[in-house]
Amino acid sequence: MVKDKPPEHPSKIPCQKARYRTETEWGALTRDEINLFDRDVVCKTYCSGETIFVEGDACKGLYFVEHGLVAVRKTEINGQSTIVRLAYQGDTLGYRPLLAKENHRATAEVINDTHICFINAKTMRHFLRSNPKLGMRFLEHTALALGQAEERMFQIAALSVRTRIIHLVVLLRDHYGTITSDGTLFVDLPMSQRDMADMIGARPESVSRALRDIQDDGLIHLSGHTVRVDRVDRLVEELHHH
Amino acid sequence: MVKDKPPEHPSKIPCQKARYRTETEWGALTRDEINLFDRDVVCKTYCSGETIFVEGDACKGLYFVEHGLVAVRKTEINGQSTIVRLAYQGDTLGYRPLLAKENHRATAEVINDTHICFINAKTMRHFLRSNPKLGMRFLEHTALALGQAEERMFQIAALSVRTRIIHLVVLLRDHYGTITSDGTLFVDLPMSQRDMADMIGARPESVSRALRDIQDDGLIHLSGHTVRVDRVDRLVEELHHH
């Protein structure tokens, strides 16, 4: 049972000028459009466990992740659920249903405290009509996401839990990994093992066991939520072999 | 080992005016653009078993399926492979890598004899720049495909082989199903059980057994590649329950 903390009041403050936006699809906006964006944007901070939107909701607009971590989750009738995507700093949420003209097909659930800029669908559609470049940026982004989804589909179908876990650790390295001067890699897992299980389509017990197996083989060393990898090449080599 | 039959010579004939195009993303083209399309298009008939492009190839352009059936397949180092998507009449192949500016991440393999209209990447990029509507159509299409990919990911992770087979039969009904006057449904499976296995992430033996189980339960009746479904509702009901 998730207890929703009282949400903070939405703010009209334009998110410290939202500098991250310029490095994303939103970099296509003209100066005038940026002003319009800043006029209409509504910003809000979500705490861990809160939901941004839920499966079945109409798509009211887009959510730009200023910083934080959000899981996009699908839930079945029987209660099983899968995380279909993660949204990091700089990612935009809700673009798929908006572009496909559908309702939300998944729930966005905050994993780490997250600052979100919301832009309503009407303004967004205006941008798409007036600025073809923005559409092309989103087109490119959606095509990349489709490739990733197909990649993951393949993995879940063909690879063992152990291998999928290694894939996940390598994936999380991009955002949560640091490398020390002696070449040791540390990955600070930003989520619970339950969430990791939902990411790779497995049960939490299986994740726990797989992590211990990999540790027993000397490929990683776990302490709390931090994974130490002494020989990254050996870990990656297992991916290419299996 | 696939033995590639000698490909027929590409033809400049504009595919019997390609009437199917108007009902797809390509419907956004203006009259002038259609003329340009017809000038640059190269058409060709592929036989079952031939490949249109392979994983790792640079994306040279788009392939419009005039008619036929194509499987988009990913293959692992160890030889395992999965069909990530099917392309039917009216579908366009190769748009994902073109839009994402990547190489092909999958192989397109002809299942049933297929007539393809090829349009080169340069012309396509010209269309995208000159006609924002076309980009929006592809954006919508890609967003829908992303939703489907996420749906399938979920299914493979959570459902039994039996249930996934039923899903597949119901999916194929759209293109290969006919319904008789007494309400009986016939689905003419367009592919081998091996391919069906690759579609749902299972082994051929498991597909064979699952099909027989479903038949033993009286839900379907198999004869050759034709599935007879007397009570469609009972079949669909199993999907909603499981």
Place this chain on the structure above:
DNA sequence: CGCCAGGTTGATTTCGCTCAAGCAATGTGG
């Protein structure tokens, strides 16, 4: 006719899920 790919069937094994118990860390109320 014989070959061979595709399909069936059986025996065995393996992987991961389920169920269940225990444990450490954190939180909470008296």
Place this chain on the structure above:
DNA sequence: CCACATTGCTTGAGCGAAATCAACCTGGCG
């Protein structure tokens, strides 16, 4: 400040679904 819930992780035992291995059809085709 201590008893107690709660939550997340670990570990074990047993089971079941599907993979694997292997033999054997069957029909189409050179």
